[in-house]
Amino acid sequence: MRFLRTSFLTVGLLCSASSAAMAATLIYGEAGPNRGVRAEATQWFVDQVAKQTKGEVTIDVNWGGALFSEKVAVQSIRDGVADMGSVIGVYFPQDMIAYGLADLPIPNPDPWVGMKATDKLMRENAQIRENLANQNLVYIGTYTTSAVQVGCKGKTIESLDDVKGLKIRGVGAYGKVFHDLGATPVDMSVYEAFQGLDTGLIDCTQTYPYLVEALKFDEVFDSYTELDFGQIGALGIMMNKDSFDALTPEQQQGLMTAGEGLADEFGRILTDANERSVKILEEKGTPVLKISDEDRARLAEAGKKYIDEWIQRADGAGLDGQALVDEYTALIAEFAKQRDEQGYPWAAKAN
Numbered sequence: 001m002r003f004l005r006t007s008f009l010t011v012g013l014l015c016s017a018s019s020a021a022m023a024a025t026l027i028y029g030e031a032g033p034n035r036g037v038r039a040e041a042t043q044w045f046v047d048q049v050a051k052q053t054k055g056e057v058t059i060d061v062n063w064g065g066a067l068f069s070e071k072v073a074v075q076s077i078r079d080g081v082a083d084m085g086s087v088i089g090v091y092f093p094q095d096m097i098a099y100g101l102a103d104l105p106i107p108n109p110d111p112w113v114g115m116k117a118t119d120k121l122m123r124e125n126a127q128i129r130e131n132l133a134n135q136n137l138v139y140i141g142t143y144t145t146s147a148v149q150v151g152c153k154g155k156t157i158e159s160l161d162d163v164k165g166l167k168i169r170g171v172g173a174y175g176k177v178f179h180d181l182g183a184t185p186v187d188m189s190v191y192e193a194f195q196g197l198d199t200g201l202i203d204c205t206q207t208y209p210y211l212v213e214a215l216k217f218d219e220v221f222d223s224y225t226e227l228d229f230g231q232i233g234a235l236g237i238m239m240n241k242d243s244f245d246a247l248t249p250e251q252q253q254g255l256m257t258a259g260e261g262l263a264d265e266f267g268r269i270l271t272d273a274n275e276r277s278v279k280i281l282e283e284k285g286t287p288v289l290k291i292s293d294e295d296r297a298r299l300a301e302a303g304k305k306y307i308d309e310w311i312q313r314a315d316g317a318g319l320d321g322q323a324l325v326d327e328y329t330a331l332i333a334e335f336a337k338q339r340d341e342q343g344y345p346w347a348a349k350a351n
Helices: 037-052 070-079 099-103 111-124 126-133 172-180 190-199 241-245 249-283 293-316 321-342 345-350
Strands: 007-011 021-029 057-062 084-088 137-143 149-152 167-169 184-186 204-207 223-226 235-240 288-290
Touching (some): 037 057, 037 249, 070 084, 070 235, 099 111, 099 293, 111 249, 137 241, 137 249, 167 190, 172 184, 172 293, 235 241, 235 249, 249 345
Parallel strands (some): 167 184, 167 204, 223 288
Antiparallel strands (some): 007 021, 084 235, 137 235, 149 223
16 A cells, blocks of 8 residues: 655636646655755755746655655655655665666766766666666656765774774675775664764764764764765655656656756755865864875775676666666766866856
């Protein structure tokens, strides 16, 4: 039994039912708190949907896991516990197999480039759209974590050799690489990492710059090391297909337009937040370290086998894994070229 939470109200009573506008309130589930950069971008998306649909579609965001946790988001959206919500793809390696491409350690340190490439792939690739539709899901828009870094309490990572023996919260291919380097992996969500560090359950956590401010990691980190090790890009908005199909074509387009604009807006927000978070650590005297170029090359090499593994899993799910990797890599090059030639879109607007 589905628990569809979308409510439709007939407004503007006209002479015929066919000409009556339909107003929709969509229920949105978000596991994260109502603070930080992703919350800011989500609110921007909500406001844009209202703008694009001339107020016909409003979104009621339930923050902090009030409807469901991040680890059951896909099932909850698919089954109609909410009409839409945020999904962290790494928690759903099979359901979000196609989206998981954006989590692979494919060289690209630029958050905006990664989001634009991911968004275009998810929006336009026919086999991905079909894969999601078969799960009663529709892709709406994407975020990213920006580059994978690591924060520690009571420990310091100055080189990859320092990883050995540490208890590290890591996810996806990145967590596997930490394990390959000799770390003990610990399975917990990023929202549990603060407590894990505070209680000694973990020594370090895979993290991303903006989360220092959003999750107050500055209060628990004793050191912070910039790995610039890929991104977690399978982080975005999915919608229940039944709820999406119940909207008018114009309302659907409004949602999609707002979702497509999310990459540009979040890129702007994230760039500022990343700089701000690192500054918070520096002002507290927390060491901010960088690994060497040689160590970064080691990380990239260590990640290659997990790209190959993903291709095999994608093939097993009925997708063309190598073709998707090739398309995604080409899109990264396309948007990197656009950035180099035109600059970031928000910088152009500022000028």
